[in-house]
Amino acid sequence: MSDTIHTTRPAPARPPVARLGQTEFIAMIAMLFATIAFSIDAMLPALPQIAAELTPDAPNAAQLILTSFVFGMGIGTLFAGPLSDTFGRKPVIMAGAVLYCVAAVAAYFAPTLETVLLARLVQGLGAAGPRVVSMALVRDLFKGREMARIMSFTMMVFMLVPAIAPFMGAGIIAVADWRTIFLAFLVFSLVSCLWIGLRQAETIHPEDRHPLKAAALWEAFKIVLSHRVVVISTAMQTLFLAGLFATLSATQPIFDVTFGRADEFPVWFALIALCSATAAFINARLVMRVGMRGMISRSLVAHAGFTAVMTAAWAFGVWPAGAAFWAHLLWSASVFFVTSLTMGNLNAMAMEPVGHQAGMASSVIGAVSTVLSVVLAVPVGLAFDGSPLPLMLGVLAFSVVNLALMRWLPKAGR
Numbered sequence: 001m002s003d004t005i006h007t008t009r010p011a012p013a014r015p016p017v018a019r020l021g022q023t024e025f026i027a028m029i030a031m032l033f034a035t036i037a038f039s040i041d042a043m044l045p046a047l048p049q050i051a052a053e054l055t056p057d058a059p060n061a062a063q064l065i066l067t068s069f070v071f072g073m074g075i076g077t078l079f080a081g082p083l084s085d086t087f088g089r090k091p092v093i094m095a096g097a098v099l100y101c102v103a104a105v106a107a108y109f110a111p112t113l114e115t116v117l118l119a120r121l122v123q124g125l126g127a128a129g130p131r132v133v134s135m136a137l138v139r140d141l142f143k144g145r146e147m148a149r150i151m152s153f154t155m156m157v158f159m160l161v162p163a164i165a166p167f168m169g170a171g172i173i174a175v176a177d178w179r180t181i182f183l184a185f186l187v188f189s190l191v192s193c194l195w196i197g198l199r200q201a202e203t204i205h206p207e208d209r210h211p212l213k214a215a216a217l218w219e220a221f222k223i224v225l226s227h228r229v230v231v232i233s234t235a236m237q238t239l240f241l242a243g244l245f246a247t248l249s250a251t252q253p254i255f256d257v258t259f260g261r262a263d264e265f266p267v268w269f270a271l272i273a274l275c276s277a278t279a280a281f282i283n284a285r286l287v288m289r290v291g292m293r294g295m296i297s298r299s300l301v302a303h304a305g306f307t308a309v310m311t312a313a314w315a316f317g318v319w320p321a322g323a324a325f326w327a328h329l330l331w332s333a334s335v336f337f338v339t340s341l342t343m344g345n346l347n348a349m350a351m352e353p354v355g356h357q358a359g360m361a362s363s364v365i366g367a368v369s370t371v372l373s374v375v376l377a378v379p380v381g382l383a384f385d386g387s388p389l390p391l392m393l394g395v396l397a398f399s400v401v402n403l404a405l406m407r408w409l410p411k412a413g414r
Contacts, residue, residue, distance in 0.1 A: 020199060036073065162336075163274050224364045240338070307334070
């Protein structure tokens with residue numbers, strides 16, 4: 001009998017992923033996120049021209065230029081995360097950017113509204129790579145409240161993009177036409193790809209990658225949805241996003257038709273975007289002390305109450321003619337403000353229990369919340385009848401349901 005003792009050697013420690021400086025990392029992730037904001041908000045000043053050229057008999061249908069992109073992005077998020085778990089974060093971001101650019105060129109040449117909407121849907125599919133995989137990339141490098149803080153600073157930079165995107169869209173229309181905006185999307189995506197390609201190391205080690213198998217994906221899907229905090233956080237994100245997308249869809253028509261301020265729209269929208277950026281900064285400063293759940297609950301209660309008061313005031317004609325615009329501007333800013341204040345926290349809470357499946361978790365959370373939010377937002381946006389009341393009632397309904405969901409969000413933890 002041999003006296004040799006067999007021992008199992010521990011697996012060699014994997015070298016830590018080199019991190020960029022925090023400022024550059026936040027700016028890079030914010031630019032990847034900003035692909036979404038730029039792709040949506042730069043189109044807002046173009047809605048009247050799109051309606052006049054492609055759908056003069058149903059001008060509200062021009063809003064679908066926005067939601068078709070978001071819907072495609074929602075579908076794409078279901079695949080981007082698992083693919084990044086298998087092939088790595090950077091290759092999936094790059095592949096998505098290629099699809100995004102090809103679809104942008106197709107939209108530029110599309111002759112009808114239907115073909116533009118199809119190209120926008122495909123463009124959204126491509127944008128899902130930068131959107132979802134960049135969140136998984138953050139989760140690879142950070143966790144807990146530190147991740148929430150990074151996400152908040154990223155959202156703060158990201159929310160500056162809506163402040164300038166309508167100006168860029170309006171400027172492009174002034175010197176060319178609305179279709180040229182799609183070429184600007186192409187350039188923006190190429191710059192962000194160069195940045196991550198040259199500067200960011202891959203964040204998932206080959207040993208940690210999961211084979212791309214349907215059974216494994218389904219099992220991971222079930223694991224993600226088995227966590228109560230993930231399910232409730234995702235449902236709440238859905239309702240916050242539904243209110244945001246409905247407001248985005250209806251805001252330009254409201255400024256134009258209801259208040260006759262179409263020419264001033266980029267200025268007022270920039271002000272709204274800057275307000276929402278300050279919300280992300282406030283959250284980054286307070287979340288370490290108050291906690292994610294505390295920030296979410298307090299923000300939600302305050303905004304639901306404010307929306308109820310503003311909706312009642314509009315319904316009963318409280319505002320004098322001169323004050324109605326300013327009241328609506330303040331309320332619109334509050335929708336963006338509360339979304340910026342809460343979404344980073346909800347994302348961090350949803351991702352925390354499933355760090356071992358970060359890519360799949362990002363995909364499930366992003367796909368479910370985005371697709372369902374578009375389904376909820378489209379009828380609210382299309383209900384525009386010359387008054388902001390249908391939009392306000394829709395956002396109020398979403399807030400009331402979120403208040404009910406908040407009671408089920410676990411109190412333990414952060």
